[in-house]
Amino acid sequence: MTAEARGDWQGWRAAAEDALYGPDGFYRRPEGPAGHFRTSVHASALFAGAVARLLCRVDEALGRPAELGFVDMAAGRGELAAGVLAALPSEVASRARGYAVEIADRPEALDHRIEWLAEPPKGITGLLFANEWLDNVPLEIAETDPEGVPRRVLVRRDGRERLGEPVSGAEADWLARWWPLPAEEGVRAEIGLPRDEAWALAVAGVERGLAVAVDYAHTVDARPPFGTLTGFREGRGTAPVPDGSCDITAHVALDACALPGGRVLTQRDALRALGITGARPPLALASTQPAAYVRALASAGEAAELTAPGGLGDFGWLLQPVGLADAPFEALLVEALLVDVPDHEEQ
Numbered sequence: 001m002t003a004e005a006r007g008d009w010q011g012w013r014a015a016a017e018d019a020l021y022g023p024d025g026f027y028r029r030p031e032g033p034a035g036h037f038r039t040s041v042h043a044s045a046l047f048a049g050a051v052a053r054l055l056c057r058v059d060e061a062l063g064r065p066a067e068l069g070f071v072d073m074a075a076g077r078g079e080l081a082a083g084v085l086a087a088l089p090s091e092v093a094s095r096a097r098g099y100a101v102e103i104a105d106r107p108e109a110l111d112h113r114i115e116w117l118a119e120p121p122k123g124i125t126g127l128l129f130a131n132e133w134l135d136n137v138p139l140e141i142a143e144t145d146p147e148g149v150p151r152r153v154l155v156r157r158d159g160r161e162r163l164g165e166p167v168s169g170a171e172a173d174w175l176a177r178w179w180p181l182p183a184e185e186g187v188r189a190e191i192g193l194p195r196d197e198a199w200a201l202a203v204a205g206v207e208r209g210l211a212v213a214v215d216y217a218h219t220v221d222a223r224p225p226f227g228t229l230t231g232f233r234e235g236r237g238t239a240p241v242p243d244g245s246c247d248i249t250a251h252v253a254l255d256a257c258a259l260p261g262g263r264v265l266t267q268r269d270a271l272r273a274l275g276i277t278g279a280r281p282p283l284a285l286a287s288t289q290p291a292a293y294v295r296a297l298a299s300a301g302e303a304a305e306l307t308a309p310g311g312l313g314d315f316g317w318l319l320q321p322v323g324l325a326d327a328p329f330e331a332l333l334v335e336a337l338l339v340d341v342p343d344h345e346e347q
């Protein structure tokens with residue numbers, strides 16, 4: 001009998017692993033992530049359009065390879081992969097190969113061109129894109145005891161917590177480097193080591209190109225003192241209870257995940273550079289082309305949601321160039337990929 005089945009105490013990493021991805025886990029449910037919350041992918045097709053545009057820039061930087069890979073990492077129901085393939089110009093689409101990597105089963109109606117995998121593919125030339133994946137990679141939580149010693153937080157299936165053993169080894173090293181805790185009772189940290197490892201493994205599958213992780217993020221100079229662990233169910237925030245009834249998520253230390261050459265920017269800046277601004281159409285269009293005006297207005301509303309301060313616009317984009325000569329060149333490549341587009345090209 002597993003610890004979970006006995007109702008025993010375990011660390012948050014094992015508890016969330018069972019609750020999200022076990023046989024009856026939250027992410028194996030038929031309704032999928034879109035049944036409980038709205039990611040940028042669900043918010044607007046503009047997002048897939050922008051990712052398709054980024055894929056085209058990667059394609060150019062790679063010299064238009066005969067096969068151009070697009071990996072939708074942690075794909076949910078494959079919505080982004082389908083949207084990106086549909087948005088590509090036909091010449092690029094003819095060379096593109098789409099993959100969706102997901103723990104849940106393949107949806108029946110998914111575009112047949114998309115290969116459905118349980119693990120990231122290897123040897124990819126192209127773009128790997130992970131939208132809201134890393135926040136769902138389970139991790140341990142540390143909390144300081146009355147002596148100021150960081151201890152592993154243990155949890156039961158009903159969500160009750162107590163403190164376990166002091167954090168040690170590689171986890172203690174990670175805390176010291178990325179989330180140093182003051183010796184003050186009750187402060188908490190989320191030990192991002194499994195996310196760094198998961199990201200490094202996914203990036204290792206890209207031979208040449210770019211890997212991008214998009215998520216709620218924080219950096220070492222501004223970690224939240226009590227952490228960010230939370231639950232989601234049917235569109236609402238809820239207590240994180242590891243019983244399979246809700247999502248369990250914690251913001252991502254994207255700066256810790258970054259490998260050499262990686263760079264983090266906001267979704268607002270990334271989408272702006274990919275042609276999405278949220279600017280309203282000129283009022284004059286309303287009288288000359290009313291239908292076009294209404295369409296442009298709706299599109300501006302969706303763009304505003306994707307770039308909103310205090311919302312999706314504040315998400316972090318970790319850009320990780322891979323296998324493209326030496327580090328300074330990689331940094332230049334990131335600049336080139338995200339160069340601002342002229343206004344007339346904007347969507």
Ligand SMILES: C[S@@+](CC[C@H](N)C(=O)[O-])C[C@H]1O[C@@H](n2cnc3c(N)ncnc32)[C@H](O)[C@@H]1O
Pocket residue numbers: 027033039040041042073074075076077080101102103104118130131132133136137
């Ligand atoms: C918040 S949802 C995001 C879905 C989609 N990317 C989107 O933006 O709408 C997180 C997804 O990551 C998947 N996931 C988590 N860990 C994974 C892993 N190691 N391999 C593949 N999929 C994973 C979950 O099953 C879930 O569908």
